[in-house]
Amino acid sequence: MSDASSAIERFSRYQSDDAQSVEPVHCPVRDVLDCIGDKWSILMIMTLATRPRRFSELHRAIRDISKRMLTQTLRDLERDGLITRHVFPTKPPSVEYCLSPLGQSLLDPMASLIDWADRRYSDIHAARVRFDRAPCDVPRQ
Amino acid sequence: MSDASSAIERFSRYQSDDAQSVEPVHCPVRDVLDCIGDKWSILMIMTLATRPRRFSELHRAIRDISKRMLTQTLRDLERDGLITRHVFPTKPPSVEYCLSPLGQSLLDPMASLIDWADRRYSDIHAARVRFDRAPCDVPRQ
DNA sequence: TAGGGTAGGTCTCACATAGAGACTTTAGAG
DNA sequence: CTCTAAAGTCTCTATGTGAGACCTACCCTA
Numbered sequence: 150m151s152d153a154s155s156a157i158e159r160f161s162r163y164q165s166d167d168a169q170s171v172e173p174v175h176c177p178v179r180d181v182l183d184c185i186g187d188k189w190s191i192l193m194i195m196t197l198a199t200r201p202r203r204f205s206e207l208h209r210a211i212r213d214i215s216k217r218m219l220t221q222t223l224r225d226l227e228r229d230g231l232i233t234r235h236v237f238p239t240k241p242p243s244v245e246y247c248l249s250p251l252g253q254s255l256l257d258p259m260a261s262l263i264d265w266a267d268r269r270y271s272d273i274h275a276a277r278v279r280f281d282r283a284p285c286d287v288p289r290q
Numbered sequence: 291m292s293d294a295s296s297a298i299e300r301f302s303r304y305q306s307d308d309a310q311s312v313e314p315v316h317c318p319v320r321d322v323l324d325c326i327g328d329k330w331s332i333l334m335i336m337t338l339a340t341r342p343r344r345f346s347e348l349h350r351a352i353r354d355i356s357k358r359m360l361t362q363t364l365r366d367l368e369r370d371g372l373i374t375r376h377v378f379p380t381k382p383p384s385v386e387y388c389l390s391p392l393g394q395s396l397l398d399p400m401a402s403l404i405d406w407a408d409r410r411y412s413d414i415h416a417a418r419v420r421f422d423r424a425p426c427d428v429p430r431q
Numbered sequence: 432t433a434g435g436g437t438a439g440g441t442c443t444c445a446c447a448t449a450g451a452g453a454c455t456t457t458a459g460a461g
Numbered sequence: 462c463t464c465t466a467a468a469g470t471c472t473c474t475a476t477g478t479g480a481g482a483c484c485t486a487c488c489c490t491a
Contacts, residue, residue: 153401157339160404164337164351178336180407184414188327188449195319196305198298204468210305215450220469230417240458241467251413258406260294261399263301266321272392273325276371329478345439356479361440381487382438 184229189214189222191259194248197232198256201247231255325370330355330363332400335389338373339397342388372396 156177163176185191189211196202196210208219223246226232231252235245248256297318304317326332330352337343337351349360364387367373372393376386389397 153339153397156401156404156408157336157397159408160336161340175411177404177407177411178333180411180414181403182329182332184407186329186332188323191323191327192319195298195301198294199302205466208468213450215452216469217451217471218449221449228418228421229414230421231414236468239467241456244468251410251417254410255406256294256298258399258402260297261402262322263297263318265396265399266318266325267297267300269392269395270316270318270321273321273370273372276392277369280369280371346437354479356481357440358442358480359478377439380438382485385439 184231185255187222187225189218190226193222193226194231194252194255194259195263197246197248197252201245203246204244207246226252325372326396328363328366330359331367334363334367335372335393335396335400336404338387338389338393342386345385345387348387367393 160176160178163178185194192211192214193207196207202210204219204223207223208214208216211219214222223232223234227234227246230249232246233249235247237243237245301317301319304319326335333352333355334348337348343351345360345364348364349355349357352360355363364373364375368375368387371390373387374390376388378384378386
């Protein structure tokens with residue numbers, strides 16, 4: 150278990166009032182969110198973790214994404230250099246997506262997040278049940 | 291640098307075709323996304339990492355969130371047991387939010403993601419510039 | 432005693448984003 | 462001669478998000 154304080158300290162430096170008022174200091178949390186902070190990116194990267202996949206393979210693997218968002222998410226990840234796109238000149242042409250080295254470098258930090266989810270999900274689930282069962286005894290205002 | 295293969299293997303087991311068709315296997319990636327996969331949660335948790343904060347402090351720290359989304363994000367995080375909410379009976383009442391132990395346990399994995407962003411952001415930025423400069427030489431279809 | 436400020440929200444409306452599903456092109460299979 | 466498949470694009474509709482007015486209760490100042 151590593152120590153989170155350095156990342157937290159960097160982030161809070163960004164958040165100080167003068168940092169916000171003068172110039173947009175480079176915030177690593179915003180950077181992460183900018184790349185993978187949307188609905189599908191993390192799922193996409195994990196799906197490509199084991200091997201390259203073609204468009205419709207990805208669609209079958211993540212059944213609840215629309216083609217529209219699949220296209221858009223892949224394009225954004227390609228733009229950020231996390232995946233690469235290869236067109237094979239078959240008829241009809243087939244397109245393969247795979248993680249770039251940069252995308253692969255994301256797997257380790259992502260894995261630690263997944264491990265967290267795996268270990269803690271039962272706690273989260275329990276908290277939800279507790280919260281949903283007692284909606285009225287805490288008046289909001 | 292830890293080894294991501296175990297998390298990847300767990301995830302790909304979830305994604306196999308029979309897993310999807312028969313019953314919804316418990317997928318840790320979906321679990322993560324379910325809790326912190328929205329626009330503001332990660333930012334909120336990082337803002338609460340150093341110390342508890344009150345509603346309007348949070349609003350000042352994250353200036354581009356609306357009150358509406360601030361309320362909703364805090365409620366969702368509270369529901370998941372990641373933060374706790376304390377009302378102090380002052381007049382008018384003040385409300386303090388702070389990370390629960392469960393929320394604090396998220397800081398380590400999140401820090402590894404932030405470290406990644408810090409180290410790799412220049413690569414991502416370079417990839418973006420490259421992509422945006424060559425929009426036409428790769429016909430999509 | 433009227434007016435203004437503060438705290439933590441809620442409410443409504445307008446706009447931006449996401450999803451569903453039809454449509455496209457080219458070729459091979461039956 | 463029709464059907465299917467590939468990798469998308471396009472349009473329409475549904476959902477999510479943001480802006481900002483409003484609320485309640487109290488304190489302070491004039």
